[in-house]
Amino acid sequence: MNTTLTDSEIISRVLKGEQQLYAELVNKYQNFVFTITLRYAKQREDAEEIAQDIFVKAYRSLADFRGDSKFSTWLYTIVTTSCITFLRKKKLETSSLDNERVFEVADSQDSGMRANQVEQKSKFAMVNQAIRLLSPDDAQIITLFYKGEQSLEEIAQVMKLETNTVKVRLHRARQRLKEKMESNFAHEVKDLMD
Amino acid sequence: MNNSHQNMEDRLWEYIDGTIPESEKTFIAQMVQSNQEWKTKYAELLEVHQLLHTHMEMEEPSMRFRQNVMEEIAKFQIAPATKSYINKKIIWGIGGFFVVMLAGFIVYTFSQVNWQDAGSTGSLPVDISKLDMSKVFNNTYTNIFIMVNVVLGLMLLDMYLNQKKKKGFGV
Numbered sequence A: 001m002n003t004t005l006t007d008s009e010i011i012s013r014v015l016k017g018e019q020q021l022y023a024e025l026v027n028k029y030q031n032f033v034f035t036i037t038l039r040y041a042k043q044r045e046d047a048e049e050i051a052q053d054i055f056v057k058a059y060r061s062l063a064d065f066r067g068d069s070k071f072s073t074w075l076y077t078i079v080t081t082s083c084i085t086f087l088r089k090k091k092l093e094t095s096s097l098d099n100e101r102v103f104e105v106a107d108s109q110d111s112g113m114r115a116n117q118v119e120q121k122s123k124f125a126m127v128n129q130a131i132r133l134l135s136p137d138d139a140q141i142i143t144l145f146y147k148g149e150q151s152l153e154e155i156a157q158v159m160k161l162e163t164n165t166v167k168v169r170l171h172r173a174r175q176r177l178k179e180k181m182e183s184n185f186a187h188e189v190k191d192l193m194d
Numbered sequence B: 001m002n003n004s005h006q007n008m009e010d011r012l013w014e015y016i017d018g019t020i021p022e023s024e025k026t027f028i029a030q031m032v033q034s035n036q037e038w039k040t041k042y043a044e045l046l047e048v049h050q051l052l053h054t055h056m057e058m059e060e061p062s063m064r065f066r067q068n069v070m071e072e073i074a075k076f077q078i079a080p081a082t083k084s085y086i087n088k089k090i091i092w093g094i095g096g097f098f099v100v101m102l103a104g105f106i107v108y109t110f111s112q113v114n115w116q117d118a119g120s121t122g123s124l125p126v127d128i129s130k131l132d133m134s135k136v137f138n139n140t141y142t143n144i145f146i147m148v149n150v151v152l153g154l155m156l157l158d159m160y161l162n163q164k165k166k167k168g169f170g171v
Helices: A007-015 A019-041 A044-060 A071-090 A100-116 A123-132 A136-146 A152-159 A163-184 A186-193 B003-017 B022-034 B036-055 B065-073 B088-111 B115-121 B133-138 B140-168
Strands: none
Touching: A007 A019, A007 A071, A019 A044, A019 A071, A019 A136, A019 B065, A044 A071, A044 B065, A071 A136, A071 A152, A123 A136, A123 A163, A123 B036, A136 A152, A136 A163, A136 B036, A152 A163, A163 A186, A163 B003, A163 B036, B003 B022, B003 B036, B022 B036, B088 B140
């Protein structure tokens, strides 16, 4: 595999018919795309199916990628749209910031975790478990910012929001994450702060 | 959470993210140095920020994921770019067609209004029951209006067929 090619070079060659090179893009972005879909779908099978559809959609629409933005930003826009469509289709709980039920579900998961797992939580587990307790919107915005290498402006483009709205949502999402960690991993948080 | 507390957190997040305006940077730095409340909050938020940077993990799909995607895309062709089959001139033409149509209807409606009676009755200046729709297609202005629309329609058709012809010749 040629790992020195940039996204734009790969896309240009795929468009010229080198279909197998698309695997490079899949390889590079599959974990990130799967992480986001899992934030929405919760079940790994569903998340994987959505992630697969996303890569197929991206492939079929590749000629529409004009290079005005990063390929990742363009791809994450498809991810967001597909995840929202999935939620609508499944008629699952929507993930708006004021959706109380999301937090009720999360809280019910909290108690189970407290009973069984909290004691051996590492920092990794603490952060990742706490993220899972967030609403998909909150989890997505945090993931895009910290792992997706996206600026606030790019996240705004991906989520079809104003940059300032993204900024505020990111602040609130991290605040909620902090609260989740404090309420579920009190010992670990205390250790960290000491 | 009260407003000033929220405001402090928001500004500290901006400070941590590096999105705060230069003019405020020094002020926040001073507050973090000198004010205990700001200092504590800053330490808390920075801890969350660093944890997220260093400890957030990505999920991994199954081993076959990439292969599944490649097998799936082998069944498809890359669709032609949208801009190659959406012609802006056609979009503007369709827009123009509807604007002319709307303008025609508005002009016709206003031409039927008896403006002198409007003030005395206090009701709407249009008596809908008096609109004689049978006259619509016998009116010269309406005929002109329909003609304009037909011409616009033919122009659109011509543009579309020209486009097709050019594509056919690979131009």
